[in-house]
Amino acid sequence: xxxxxxxxxxxxxxxxxxxxxxxxxxxxxxxxxxxxxxxxxxxxxxxxxxxxxxxxxxxxxxxxxxxxxxxxxxxxxxxxxxxxxxxxxxxxxxxxxxxxxxxxxxxxxxxxxxxxxxxxxxxxxxxxxxxxxxxxxxxxxxxxxxxxxxxxxxxxxxxxxxxxxxxxxxxxxxxxxxxxxxxxxxxxxxxxxxxxxxxxxxxxxxxxxxxxxxxxxxxxxxxxxxxxxxxxxxxxxxxxxxxxxxxxxxxxxxxxxxxxxxxxxxxxxxxxxxxxxxxxxxxxxxxxxxxx
Amino acid sequence: xxxxxxxxxxxxxxxxxxxxxxxxxxxxxxxxxxxxxxxxxxxxxxxxxxxxxxxxxxxxxxxxxxxxxxxxxxxxxxxxxxxxxxxxxxxxxxxxxxxxxxxxxxxxxxxxxxxxxxxxxxxxxxxxxxxxxxxxxxxxxxxxxxxxxxxxxxxxxxxxxxxxxxxxxxxxxxxxxxxxxxxxxxxxxxxxxxxxxxxxxxxxxxxxxxxxxxxxxxxxxxxxxxxxxxxxxxxxxxxxxxxxx
Amino acid sequence: xxxxxxxxxxxxxxxxxxxxxxxxxxxxxxxxxxxxxxxxxxxxxxxxxxxxxxxxxxxxxxxxxxxxxxxxxxxxxxxxxxxxxxxxxxxxxxxxxxxxxxxxxxxxxxxxxxxxxxxxxxxxxxxxxxxxxxxxxxxxxxxxxxxxxxxxxxxxxxxxxxxxxxxxxxxxxxxxxxxxxxxxxxxxxxxxxxxxxxxxxxxxxxxxxxxxxxxxxxxxxxxxxxxxxxxxxxxxxxxxxxxxxxxxxxxxxxxxxxxxxxxxxxxxxxxxxxxxxxxxxxxxxxxxxx
Numbered sequence: 005x006x007x008x009x010x011x012x013x014x015x016x017x018x019x020x021x022x023x024x025x026x027x028x029x030x031x032x033x034x035x036x037x038x039x040x041x042x043x044x045x046x047x048x049x050x051x052x053x054x055x056x057x058x059x060x061x062x063x064x065x066x067x068x069x070x071x072x073x074x075x076x077x078x079x080x081x082x083x084x085x086x087x088x089x090x091x092x093x094x095x096x097x098x099x100x101x102x103x104x105x106x107x108x109x110x111x112x113x114x115x116x117x118x119x120x121x122x123x124x125x126x127x128x129x130x131x132x133x134x135x136x137x138x139x140x141x142x143x144x145x146x147x148x149x150x151x152x153x154x155x156x157x158x159x160x161x162x163x164x165x166x167x168x169x170x171x172x173x174x175x176x177x178x179x180x181x182x183x184x185x186x187x188x189x190x191x192x193x194x195x196x197x198x199x200x201x202x203x204x205x206x207x208x209x210x211x212x213x214x215x216x217x218x219x220x221x222x223x224x225x226x227x228x229x230x231x232x233x234x235x236x237x238x239x240x241x242x243x244x245x246x247x248x249x250x251x252x253x254x255x256x257x258x259x260x261x262x263x264x265x266x267x268x269x270x271x272x273x274x275x276x277x278x279x280x281x282x283x284x285x286x287x288x289x290x291x292x293x294x295x296x
Numbered sequence: 297x298x299x300x301x302x303x304x305x306x307x308x309x310x311x312x313x314x315x316x317x318x319x320x321x322x323x324x325x326x327x328x329x330x331x332x333x334x335x336x337x338x339x340x341x342x343x344x345x346x347x348x349x350x351x352x353x354x355x356x357x358x359x360x361x362x363x364x365x366x367x368x369x370x371x372x373x374x375x376x377x378x379x380x381x382x383x384x385x386x387x388x389x390x391x392x393x394x395x396x397x398x399x400x401x402x403x404x405x406x407x408x409x410x411x412x413x414x415x416x417x418x419x420x421x422x423x424x425x426x427x428x429x430x431x432x433x434x435x436x437x438x439x440x441x442x443x444x445x446x447x448x449x450x451x452x453x454x455x456x457x458x459x460x461x462x463x464x465x466x467x468x469x470x471x472x473x474x475x476x477x478x479x480x481x482x483x484x485x486x487x488x489x490x491x492x493x494x495x496x497x498x499x500x501x502x503x504x505x506x507x508x509x510x511x512x513x514x515x516x517x518x519x520x521x522x523x524x525x526x527x528x529x530x531x532x533x534x535x536x537x538x539x540x541x
Numbered sequence: 542x543x544x545x546x547x548x549x550x551x552x553x554x555x556x557x558x559x560x561x562x563x564x565x566x567x568x569x570x571x572x573x574x575x576x577x578x579x580x581x582x583x584x585x586x587x588x589x590x591x592x593x594x595x596x597x598x599x600x601x602x603x604x605x606x607x608x609x610x611x612x613x614x615x616x617x618x619x620x621x622x623x624x625x626x627x628x629x630x631x632x633x634x635x636x637x638x639x640x641x642x643x644x645x646x647x648x649x650x651x652x653x654x655x656x657x658x659x660x661x662x663x664x665x666x667x668x669x670x671x672x673x674x675x676x677x678x679x680x681x682x683x684x685x686x687x688x689x690x691x692x693x694x695x696x697x698x699x700x701x702x703x704x705x706x707x708x709x710x711x712x713x714x715x716x717x718x719x720x721x722x723x724x725x726x727x728x729x730x731x732x733x734x735x736x737x738x739x740x741x742x743x744x745x746x747x748x749x750x751x752x753x754x755x756x757x758x759x760x761x762x763x764x765x766x767x768x769x770x771x772x773x774x775x776x777x778x779x780x781x782x783x784x785x786x787x788x789x790x791x792x793x794x795x796x797x798x799x800x801x802x803x804x805x806x807x808x809x810x811x812x813x814x815x816x817x818x819x820x821x822x823x824x825x826x827x828x829x830x831x
Contacts, residue, residue: 038627039627039631087814087818090818091817091818094818094821096817096821097626098626098627099574099626099627099630100817100821101627102574102627102630102631103574103763103767103813103817104813104814104817104818106756106760107760107810107811107813107814107817108810108814110756110757110760110806110809110810111806111807111810111811111814113806114802114803114804114806114807114810115803115807117802117803118800118803118804118807121799122799122803225756229638232631265646267645267646267653268642268646270642271639271642271643271645271646274635274638274639274641274642275639275642277635277638278620278632278635278636278638278639281621281624281628281631281632281635282620282621282624282632285624285628285632347715349711349714349715369711369714369715370714370715370716370717370718370719370720371717373714373715373716373717374717378715378716379715381712385709385711385712385715386708386709386712387704387705387708387709387712387713388708388709389704389707389708389772389827389828390701390704390705390708394701394704394705397698397701398698398701398702398705398713398716398718399716401698402717404697404698404699404701404702404718405699405702405718405719405722405723406699407694407697407699407726410697410698410699410700411693411694411697411699454716458716458717
């Protein structure tokens, strides 16, 4: 029973991280119609930025936090403007954009490794506090912060998409790009914002991960796979769906290793991804793209 | 007059919209049948359903008395239906020669046979077809280097090259200059004289009236009128459909 | 005569020629972005290694490596037949991840992250290919055969069908061609060659582990194919020379060893990105993907 509870909590934590990654990815996919696979590296880069600012340079944590968010947004914006937009203007197919995205991911992953080394870094802001006991399952204060932050951000994202003009414009573009531009929505501007907001979400994920776990260059690949899987499960162009899918993945992984050796944890995500892409590429809630 | 193609009670809806509503058509062998109607009336959807590029909701289709309702798109093509598209479908990186060789070949999917294929003079067959449609460009011209009119001719050439029992043409002269329009009309007339059955979607009324033996009129997915061209021209319902209420 | 290091590089180049020409067949000529190609390479490598180390003669293991990879290629087409475009690509990437995960976790079979050491040198009916130089001859002999076969395929009417399918699959189907069969046949051929490339790799390096068959290898091979040029056999033969040799210039920069690995990857990723952006045709490609 205690084990079940612990696995549930672990699932919640993992799901929260994946949701932060997946929601940004979904936002970008819905608005731009291509797969920004390099989104995973936004998480890693953010982690290393705050590591540099806070641990290496000793800048005040909250200032570092803010700077990291700004730089994350900027990073996403630059990826769009410097790489994707020129390709789109050249009428590149989605397939080319995907290849370029993977190239960007590998490029920055190795840049980070070259600069900082392959070893893991830790942020050392909150001491690895004693876990709080919760019906004989353990959860640390930081982990609670992660779950709450994810919840709060998801609610903010939901309100943003529903209530603000920018959010509604984004949903319009995701729904029907041609129609949106006919009614005067500037889809270049919307794309800019989707990358900025999506990458800031990734940045938050990066900061939380580096606080809670350790930071390593290869995390980007594994995170985008998990985030992407969560998005596919829930419906890749549907942000609430991809959040749901991420939590589902978090639980599946953690309950899964009850039955399987723990080395299979990542494999669970891969297999789920493959199965969904084959049998339900639109996810549980998504719209009808991707099939013949 | 035997029917070469029988389309019975075809319906198709997309979401809430009924694109085709219980359509029945009979295409007699050796005739030219035109399908007309306002934009969005379901003409191209009808073609797509016949070719099985889109699955119909219900209805049956018979080609020379054989039920082809469950056949796949390429099987239907193999059985003798050739079609063209409104937006010409060519292969951007292939030459005129490549296009026609593909259209003329019938066992190029067999890899081993294809590997030991000797380069017989296929050029002759290719040139013959090109003469029929009047496309006088160098065989090694890439599809992307052709003008709009030439691309339509190549599309037509590929369809004809397959010696189909039925030629289904979706707006073969849309966007074409008047001179070429007349040429294409003549090409189709000559083919028909040789016995080719032609099913054509067109908006150009002169083209239709001149060429067609029989006309079906679609509106909102329904066959609202059918008959000889003269009859259709004077049909009130047809006029209403085109001009609006 | 020739420095042993050059021989080493040439052997790798030979193996990469086989990998890229077979990838170009499925990507450049058939238009399918198969991101699982490296997984098929890995399946061939593991199959060949495990078979020979369990007593199967090399020649048979070599062929079986190709056939087993071919079967997986068939299964991959079967699994992804309803997908198109980037969904197809990601499903094949997913396939690659699943295979990697299996290499890593089926430790009873593959020894997981420890890898398989001590893979024997090829024994061709009693003639053991011991020296690197003789291995080089062997690899280039196989590469020659592979290139010849793929060249014949590509120039035949079957090859024209593949290119037509790449350009407009629906347009080809209404001409009466069964494009699904084309995909199966082509993928199985491409997979077979990836598998035998894997065998050549395993028996040369004599040690394999899952990390050789993951994303960085994928990027490497894709960079080769894109740089060489989509749908250009010539490009896929020349590009491996270029791409393998470029990072060798790094050696003259006297970089610390911890940086060399990532630096190579950075170069490949940059080359790939720049080519995609500014010269998507690569060196010899004739094709515009849109």
